[in-house]
Amino acid sequence: DTAVSQTPKYLVTQMGNDKSIKCEQNLGHDTMYWYKQDSKKFLKIMFSYNNKELIINETVPNRFSPKSPDKAHLNLHINSLELGDSAVYFCASSQGAERNTQYFGPGTRLTVL
């Protein structure tokens, strides 16, 4: 019944590794997002996809590569993880944008050692 789900919930890994986070929404929305929330709790948009097309890429290092195989899924792959990548990553979805509500997944807490 979960509207927006993410896996894994926790991810602990060493510097230099490559990891992926998966996101799925069952709300029938056409737009999905990745946000990063750092240790100061600041939530910043990273990417947005609308109907599988990348529409927002907010000066994120190219070690981060999102992929949307279909409207219901948006995955995030991170290469060569760095200490500064440690954060909580939230996936969200909405139907269109502007006045429409975003629904967030539970977050993936990434710790890079």
Next chain:
Amino acid sequence: RKEVEQDPGPFNVPEGATVAFNCTYSNSASQSFFWYRQDCRKEPKLLMSVYSSGNEDGRFTAQLNRASQYISLLIRDSKLSDSATYLCVVNIGGTYKYIFGTGTRLKVLA
């Protein structure tokens, strides 16, 4: 200057108190405004959208002042369960870009 600014708090208030938060935004192209609530170690959830005429949902009232570029949230009769971080969110018109403030932390004390 941050695009969306909020007082980080914490605001410590007794149960039953009325508390107000403000949020200022810098981009005049901002078209849609929201308040989200985030509990500790949880995801943000929509509290309410903010309409030009102002709107109320139970104990919560949101106001928008486009001329001064700020929005406000008023919580009446605070409950312990209102303790959370309140995030101000702005959508830039014609885009899919939502900008979040850093949040205002509220603690309601028994």
